[in-house]
Amino acid sequence: MYVAGVRALVEPSFWLGQPRTSPASFYDYFDALLGWEPFRAAQHGIAHHCTLALNPKEANDPRCLPVLDELPRYLVKDGVVAVGEIGYDAMTPAEDTALSAQLQLAADHGLPALVHTPHRDKAAGLARTLDVVHESALPTDRVLLDHLNETTVRAATDSGCWLGFSIYPDTKMDPDRMVRVLREYASERDRILVNSAADWGRSDPLKTRHVGEAMLAAGFTDDDVDQVLWRNPVAFYGLSGRLDLDVEDTTPQATHEGNSILRGAPVTTATRATEEGR
Amino acid sequence: MLIADLRTAVRDHLDDDATAWLDRALTEAATTPRWEADFAAAARHCRRSHHPELADATRILLLHTARPDMPTLTRLYAHGTAAERRAVLLALAHLEDVGPDALPLVEDALRTNDTRLVAAAVGPYAARHLDAHGWRQAVLKCLFTGVPLDVVADWPARARGDAELARILTDYARERTASGRDFPADLTRVLAHTTPEEP
Structure with missing residues (x-):
């Protein structure tokens, strides 16, 4: 991914292909998104952030619902740049409840929301999603409607949400x-974002790059590509105030410049110059 | 490093907004439970100066001021991101009231493969409290994962005359050599210290 040009990614929490049966399973997953995953990405020079939520599919299993009560302690974390994915899968009453509760959580924590639109009965699902968004405390310019296509893009555009x-x-x-x-x-x-996946199904994380290549082949400029593939996602997830695109150096070095504070070394002129040059 | 010096060094690196945030957070840490939210949010408030260890240092100052009891410290670690866990581990050396009860946190970190957590786990607290087997395994883990020996607190004193450590390191070097791989120069340094001193 780094070789293909990826310098930052946002990993949204979602279904893993095998249904989870207990809240603790989610907590280990969230901990991985805030622990090992950023470390793993940083080793390859990629800044990692995540979005956390109880996803719509698993919101239908009453055994998983306690996750909603535990989410607030996760939504304060530095690496969390949105609540998501939330939204509809089969448009059930349980999904209604989880969606509105988590839109409120996003508003409470100063976070935007990543909203998954359903794959089945998509147009009706989008309409119902927008009803819930409009009833929520979260303004539409802090909502990203995802998985849009030719049949839903018009209605989504009219809503004022990110696309x-x-x-x-x-x-x-x-x-x-x-x-x-x-x-x-x-x-x-x-306000258009494109994304790719490395998930439970047939997916390819480099599809974002393929979009950039297809744009250039179709006559779009480098600046157009930069806007869609970099500036727009940086703007949307930056609404959290927590997006940090510097990649931490994961190589442990006893004499690393950064260790000077903790090890008591005086801050030299050379160190300051280096910092200003970063 | 003394906490007072750490505080001065941190202030040296913060801009005005971040300094105001830190002052407010430290005042509250002394009196209210609200500081735990600041502990979680430290990096986004201290990021402006782009010093990689600044969030760690800020979190250590918060822990030192709040002096959490053992159940709170354990919860902060268990509920923490990797960065928060690292700060808890680094703070152990500065929390005088914490006896050996925090060892499970060190052992948890030593089971990870996040080298920043492993490095934070082998500070002065580990040097004081890890038993002989645990400490030898920690040194081996550092050599194995590329954590530099110089982050292992008090290693020359603890390695001195440790024949079992010498055996472990010699076996590891032999395994590396047999597979056609190098072994780290740090291994040779520790091994040299395990030789009992001449009377």
């Missing part, structure tokens, strides 16, 4: 269709 498109090998969107949407909705280009 997310997930690029997959066989499902959701592909790079060429994405380029057509970007051309048709040119006036919305400052």
Whole structure:
């Protein structure tokens, strides 16, 4: 991913392919998203952040619902840049409750929300999602509607939310269709995000790069690509005030400049110059 | 390093906004439970100066001021991000009231493969409280994962005359050599200290 140009990523919590049956299973997952995953990404020069939530699919299992009560202690963490993925899967009453509760959590914690739109009955699902968003304390300009496609992009655009498109090998969107949407909705280009996945299904984390290549092949400029693939996600997740795009050096060095504070070494002129140059 | 010096060094690196935040957070840490939220949020408030260890240092100051009891310290570690866990481990040397009860936190960190956690775990607290087997395994883990020997507190004193440590290191060096790989120069340094001193 680094070789392909990836310098930062936001990993949203979601379903893992095997249903979880207890809240503790979520806590280990969230801990990994705030512990090992950022370390692993930093080893490869990639800044890692995450979005945390009880996902819509598992919000239907009463055994998992205690996660909602435990989320506040996670939503204060430095690495959390949104509440998500929340939204609808099968549009059940349990999903209604989890969605509105977590939109409120986002508002309470100064976080934007990443909202998954359903794969089945998508247009109706988007309409119902927007009803709940409008009833919530979270303004639409702090909501990213994800997994949009040609049938839902118009309604999503009219809502004032950010527009997310997930690029997959066989499902959701592909790079060429994405380029057509970007051309048709040119006036919305400052709030369109594209994302890729390395998840439980057939997915390819480099699909974002493929979108950039398809954009350039279709005549978009480098600046257009930079806006869609970098500036827009930085702007949206930056709404959290917690986005930190510096990658921590994971190489433990006893004499590392950064250890000077903890080890009592005086801050020299050379050290200061280095800091200012960062 | 003394806490007073740490406080001065941190202030040296903070801009005005971050200094105001730190002053407020430290005042509250002395009196209210609200400081735990500041402990979690330290990095985003102290980030402006781009010093990689500043959030660690700030969190250590908060812990030192709040003086959490053992159940609180354990909860902060268990509920913490990797950065918060690292700060708890680094603070152990500065929390005079904490006896050997915090050893499970050190042992937890030594089971990870996050080298920043491993490095934070082998400070003066580990040197004082880890038993012989645990300490030898910690040294081996550092050599194995590339954590430099110089972050292991008091290693020359603890390694001195330790024949079992010498055996472990010699076996490790032999295994590396047999597989056609190098072993770290730090291994040779520790091994040299395990030789009993001449009378």
